[in-house]
Amino acid sequence: MRGRPHGVGLQGGGAEVQRQTPDSLFLGRQEELRRMASRLEAAARGAPQVVLVDGPAGIGKTSLARRFLSDAAAECCVAEASGEELERELAHGLVAQLVPQLPDVPEGLRELALGMPEAAATRDPITVGALLLDALGQAQNRTPVVLLIDDVHEADTPSLHALTFALRRLRKDRLLAVLLTRDAHDPRLPQGLHRILHDDATLKLTLEGLALSDVVALQVALGPSALPRWAIARLREHTHGNPLHTKALLQQAPADVLSGHTVLPAPRRYERLVSARLARCGAAARDLVEAASVLGVSCSLHQAAQVGAVPDPLGALTEAMACDLLEEVPTGAVPRVTFPHPLLRAAVYRGLGPAERSGLHQRAATCSEDRYAALQHRVHAAVAPDRELTDELIRFAAEQAENGAWAAAAAAAISAAEVSPEAGLRERWLIRAVEYRLLAGDVSQATELEQTIRDMAPDAEQQYVLGHLALTTGRLDEARRRLAACWESCDAATGAESLRKAAEQMAWLCLIQGDAPNIVRWARLGLELPRGSRSSFLPDSLAIGLALSGRYEEGIRSLTHLPPSGPRQTPRQLDGLLARGMLQLWNGQLPQARRDLREAFAAHRRGGLPYAALVALGFLTDTEYRSGLWDEAVAHGTQAVSLAEDTDQISILAVVHAFTAFPLAGRGEYEDAEAHARAATQHARTLADVNDGAFAATALALVHTARGDDERTAAELSPFLSEEIAHRGGLEEVGIVAWRPLLSQALTRLGRTEEALDVLIPYERGATVRGRWLDQATAAHCRGLLEEANGHREAADQAFRTGVRLCAQGTPCWEEALLHLSYGTFLRREGRRRKAVAELEAAQGKFLRLRATPYLERCTRELAACGRVQARPGTARHTGLTAQELTVARLARRSMSNREIARELVLSVKTIEYHLGNAYTKLGINSRMGLITELDEES
16 A cells, blocks of 8 residues: 555634645655655665654654655555554554555465454464565565554554564665654563664654744645734744644634734644544444444455445445545455544544444444454443453463463453453453563563552462563562562462462573572472473473483483474473473484474474573574584574564573574674674673573683684683582583683693693593583593693594594584694694694685684694695685575575575575575576585585
């Protein structure tokens, strides 16, 4: 749908004055229009842009946007949507408005376009965001795309998460997003969207009142008699230049009042102006407009006609359009109507009498084929507490929660509380709504209800949800106090499910703080209670806690209920899968860990636990880093950070930032790697999490090591030797955090060999006791460097050969390349150049494939010292490709279409086209056939 010109004025009503503002009239804002047009030009060149327009109601945000659309964006594909206070609980309602305006909608979005709230409510916002990204990518094929989102602050939260997800993944897209809001700092907006709105790259336009010259022009246009300039200046001061208020007074007040010396009147309310316009319509048009107002900003014409009992809907629509009350949306065979402005719809809706409004909602409920929409209309129609409706809403909320549709469950729970005749029931379902919002990732909305929950009489369920909220927002001391109070205050009336969930959150809290014994204790307490209907993190917590306590085999045995592989359609098939993947990672079973962590991420995304999905994606990044699959590691790590930020999952950000830094450090992308590592450090400090602190410090140490700065590596990691650290289980269990081998190697290179030996011995012993081949190989590597530094050549040679042999017997890994480099360097120093060259060339091949530039440079220097100056031809042919280009090229080599690649990497199609085009140029090819010869399968 394309925006049409809208004037600043509305038709006046009442006995005083009858004046009309021409639709073509638009005053001022020329600098704003120029800057917006400049951003559109940049977007048309493939540099996606975001424009934020904020200011109070009536200041002209919508008029500015519509004028921009009618002028600069006239040849673009335009999709408009607006938030609406009455539709805040309608999951994906905002996205549903956009979908019919896009030319090529993927399958998963079609039910949103068909107006099926119940189907939309079950969709994960991230999934919807990925589908929206797909649709936006397809829409750019012919012209640039302009998204106009009005009243962002009134939009439903799932839509805002989906929109944020899509906007953050635009790279080379011909898209301009224009976002209008009264307050860009509204705490209700998701944190991910706040970051977009306040990013330095976003154009921010804060609208102020009209200039005096613009008010003069407005008064002339409204005529018939001109006012003296001093009177216009007084009017502007009186209204602060607000276009809506200024226009209203010019239309309503006689000239002698405006130019007199009496106090100027306040402008009539906007609702009265709309009411006057509606009163001039015939009965059928009025009925259609009023019926449409209870159905939303946009609805199907036949549905509005049914609700309003309008026998000739096309005739009524024609009259409503002539009065600028409705517009027709050209979306195919079935006509749809929309209000020209959200304020207009709100004015019509609020102008309905209570009985009329209730009756229309009742008819809408009867006409609706969607259960969710019918329930919402019945809530709006209710005139008194209704136990029957409450029970239906409770059943619906429970069903949605069982399916993992947390946003829909939260909306139904709040509605149940609103119409409940019992105070106790009302409080119970408000508490549930907070929990559901937390599980949906709607942290800001959950926080909105925090004070209401605090004001309730304390009981176990209240303490649980306040503890859960405190834990999610990083207030660990309060979380511990609240959750402990929940457990201690339980009585016969306390449900087992509340206690089980409190134990689950306590175990998660202990996991954050590295308190392995209490992780196990709380997990077992929770698992002793009857099993609930939804997925639970308790089996994962138990297995992880046991592993951190040094009881790895017991941890694996606790997960024997899991089938070896999918499907993961029930909690019993899913709960514990994340932990199994993590334990396999720590045990060096890298292929098995990759399989389980990928399945855990996908299954928890579909309807499990959102935070568990992100933990799985984070540890999948670490698995791919250790496996030498760095393109995948960078892609998944970046995705994990973005998802955690988009959904405000504060407790997970430290670990995903740290893991993302690992491969970036290895490639010498120091600025990005250090930024992730510093962010990890900050989040770990916020949570006082020793394990996350170790991951963050290891990330920084990897940056220093790649730079060859052993002093800073040692300084970063030495604090973890302190015996004052309370919970050391996660630090000392081999295979989890690689701080000891990194520190030992740095101390060895600094000549502090006795310290290096003290650091190495516990790690070496643990690797042997656990029988973990990858840690044994790493320990052998450290031992070889240490023995070489001490002049023990035979012992060093033996240690290096042991490490190389262990890696050869295991699966491909990054450690193997490092071992070949160190052993080759040792052999070269020993004068055994032929054998040194073989080791160094083995390392070189791996460094080239991974684009591990700092290590490749060292390897090249060592080969030069052996008399090998030229690298083998063919092995360096892909080094010019970036990580993203190579990832895209590899997927294209597998015969995946651009759209399939975009869905796999969760990027737009235009971004895929850009990266693939760059890969073609760098490889000297012009089609996908060339990828088969230029890229081997391993690359």
